[in-house]
Amino acid sequence: MTHARVLFLALLGGLGVPADGPTVITFDAAEAGKPMPSYTDRGVAFAPAHPPKKSRAAGRVMFFPHLKTPRKGILNAIANESIPVEVRFPKPVASVTLTLWGAIGSGAVVEAYGADGKVADRASRERVPERTGPEQPIPSFDLTVKAPAIAYVRFSGAPPGGYLVCDEVRFTPADAPASPPDSTQAPPPPR
Template identity: 75%
Template sequence: MTLAAMLSVALLGAISDGEVVLTFDKVEAGKPVPSYKDEDRGVEFALSRPPAKGKAAGRVMFFPHLKTDRKGILNAIANESIPVEVRFPKPVSRVTLELWGSIGSAALVEAYDKDGKVVDTTKRDKVPERTGPEKPVPSFELTVKATAIAYVRFSGAPPGGYLVCDEVRFTPRPDPAK
């Protein structure tokens, strides 16, 4: 492998099986924004639709994971449950989201193809809860797989609750030209 190729792999956060890891350790927490784009990887995060219960613009926000150094992205509209959409610049074959949420939240991850058709779904009826106030909110993973995932959506928090994604791992599809 050339030096340029090795640097490219290192910059993309790729690991041995081609999986790319995206975290939010360097973003600013607590500031609602219309969308967020990871410039290195081209992955974009935004609400899947505008809010229906008010005239405010939809927003996503980074939130600190209590008792840890991690940060995650969530729907910043507290009174409406709108899925967060994660769009990939090129189709991927597998996506794993590391999530955590408020008591009473469920978790749903849906994968879509370029035509907006659901190609895989996974869910958890109830997110894990802390075992004590000194403990962090437990994280868990949900994975979807399909031939060509264009985007995923995650949701499940009731109004006033939250479901946070603090890591996205995805496997790019092999280049068909090679």
């Protein structure tokens, strides 16, 4: 089902996204600037991938405003240490897309892990996109990972003192049926 069709059905019938289609998590209702050990939305848990190694402080995540837009995103709240943010799913997923933005000079890495803790897929950018002028918002970009059964993903890439923020997570269940064929194509010839 195309993204436009999903939106059209949601607007018409108030049905939202079908249970077997992609799930979208945004952080519109989250409170910005309040560090917390973890955050959970629809069973998906967001937390630091490991405790800080440079201090005895507890690892934290927090929400950060996307300047010049109404959006907010989640990031590692420990500014002096680059700790990936881990996103754990309640059931295996087949595809995860993160919408990210970050500080100048930051890179971006998204790694997908199976239940065995091994990396199943990886997507990255050497550098995040930069604004073309001070009046512009920091540009967002998507990174997608795919594997048969993703248990969790981690995103990282900001140097200490920098930031990499995720403001949207889209994922498809591992057991979702294949998309129906495009109805604009001619049917296959009879056998």
